[in-house]
Amino acid sequence: MPQNFDYIIIGSGLAGLQLAYKLSEDPFFGKSQIAIIDPSSKETNDKTWCFWEKGTGKWDEIITKSWDQAKFISTEANIDLELNPYSYKMLRAIDFYNFVRSALKGKSNFHFILDEVGEIDEINSLAFGKKDNYAATHFFDSRIGSDYLENSKSTKIFQHFKGLRITTTNPVFDEAIFTMMDFRLKFPESTSFTYVLPLSEREALIEYTFFTPFLIEEPVYDTYLQTYIKDILKIEDHEIIETEKGVIPMTDYNFHEASGPKVTKIGTAGSWVKGSTGYSFKHTEKKTAQLVQNIKSGKNPKDGLLNARSRWYDAIFLDVLHRNNELGEQVFTKFYSNNTPQEIFKYLDEETNILEELKIMFSIYHPEFVRSFFRKLFQ
Structure with missing residues (x-):
C-alpha cells in the first residue's frame, strides 16, 4: 500500500522548501498531511x-550579509550603485535548509522522506519511488x-560559475x-565576468x-579566478575555505507546460527562474505565495504565476x-549606465509598466534586438 498524503512536494531545494514553509505558516493547511520527498x-x-x-524581509535572521552599495565595472565604465531603499542580501543554502527543516520539525503534519521519485501516475494519483510509493491529492x-x-524553438543560455570563498592575511x-x-577579465568572445x-x-x-x-572545463574557471585574485585584486596570500559551482538554465523554454491536473511544476521546472538573469530566490517567494492563495481560492495552483510580457522580453x-x-x-x-539601480530592480522584479519597460528597452538598444524581436515573433 502507498503512503498517503494530501500534498506531496518532490524536491527539498529552494522551491520545495519555500512552498513547504509557506504552507506551514497558513492555518488553512493545519490538518493537511504534507510530504517533502528528496533523495538528499x-x-x-x-x-x-x-x-x-x-x-x-522574512529571511533576515539567516542572512549571511547585506549591502546597500555596489559597483559595476566594464572596460568602458566604473559605476557606483546606491541601492537604497533596496538592500542586496546573501543567503547560504545550508542556513536556509536548516532554518526551514527546524521550523517544520515541530509540525506533525509535515513529513521529510528520503527517496527518489521516478514516474508520477496522475490518473491514479501515485508517485513511484525507489523505496516506496506515495499517493496524494x-x-x-x-x-x-x-x-x-533538444527543443528547437527555445533559446538556451547557461549561467555557469565557480566560486571560491577565500580569506586573506591582510x-x-x-x-x-x-x-x-x-x-x-573575460573569456574570449563571451559574456563572462567576476562577481565579488x-x-x-x-x-x-x-x-x-x-x-x-x-x-x-573546470580548469578554465580556476585559471580566471586565480588571475583575478592575483592581478586585479592584487592578493598574493589567500586560503580557499569553501568552493561552490553550478549551472543554471537561462531559457525561454516553457517548463511549466509539463504541469497537469494533479501535478504542478515548481521552481526551475515551473519556469520560475528569471530567464534573463538566473535570479530565483525572490521570484520563488512571490510565486509560492500566489500558489498557496490559488489553492485556498479553489483555483488551479499555477494560475497567474507567470508574466507573459516579461517572458517575451x-x-x-x-x-x-545566444547569437x-x-x-x-x-x-x-x-x-x-542608463538606468538607476531602483529602475533595474523594479524591472527585474517584473513590477514595471509598459512605459517603464520601453525606457529600459531603448536604454540598451542594439540592432540585434530588432532582429531577435522578429525572429521570436515569427518562430
Whole structure:
C-alpha cells in the first residue's frame, strides 16, 4: 500500500522548501498531511543565493550579509550603485535548509522522506519511488528533464560559475560594497565576468561566471579566478575555505507546460527562474505565495504565476545573447549606465509598466534586438 498524503512536494531545494514553509505558516493547511520527498538530506552548503528587497524581509535572521552599495565595472565604465531603499542580501543554502527543516520539525503534519521519485501516475494519483510509493491529492514537482535541451524553438543560455570563498592575511576588501559584475577579465568572445561578495576586510566569495550557450572545463574557471585574485585584486596570500559551482538554465523554454491536473511544476521546472538573469530566490517567494492563495481560492495552483510580457522580453534578450554572445558586456554596460539601480530592480522584479519597460528597452538598444524581436515573433 502507498503512503498517503494530501500534498506531496518532490524536491527539498529552494522551491520545495519555500512552498513547504509557506504552507506551514497558513492555518488553512493545519490538518493537511504534507510530504517533502528528496533523495538528499541537504546537509552541505551546495550554493549561495542572493536577492534584493526593500526593508526587512522574512529571511533576515539567516542572512549571511547585506549591502546597500555596489559597483559595476566594464572596460568602458566604473559605476557606483546606491541601492537604497533596496538592500542586496546573501543567503547560504545550508542556513536556509536548516532554518526551514527546524521550523517544520515541530509540525506533525509535515513529513521529510528520503527517496527518489521516478514516474508520477496522475490518473491514479501515485508517485513511484525507489523505496516506496506515495499517493496524494496533488503533487508539486521541482524536477526538470533534459528534453528542453533538444527543443528547437527555445533559446538556451547557461549561467555557469565557480566560486571560491577565500580569506586573506591582510585587509583587502571593502565589506560595504559588493561587485555586481566586473568585465575586466573575460573569456574570449563571451559574456563572462567576476562577481565579488565581500564578507569582511579579509574574507570574500569570488565567483567567475559565464552567460553562454556553451559550458567549459573546470580548469578554465580556476585559471580566471586565480588571475583575478592575483592581478586585479592584487592578493598574493589567500586560503580557499569553501568552493561552490553550478549551472543554471537561462531559457525561454516553457517548463511549466509539463504541469497537469494533479501535478504542478515548481521552481526551475515551473519556469520560475528569471530567464534573463538566473535570479530565483525572490521570484520563488512571490510565486509560492500566489500558489498557496490559488489553492485556498479553489483555483488551479499555477494560475497567474507567470508574466507573459516579461517572458517575451527575456526571450528577445536571450536570443541576442545566444547569437552574439560577445555583446554581453556592451549590453550590460548600457543597462547599468542608463538606468538607476531602483529602475533595474523594479524591472527585474517584473513590477514595471509598459512605459517603464520601453525606457529600459531603448536604454540598451542594439540592432540585434530588432532582429531577435522578429525572429521570436515569427518562430
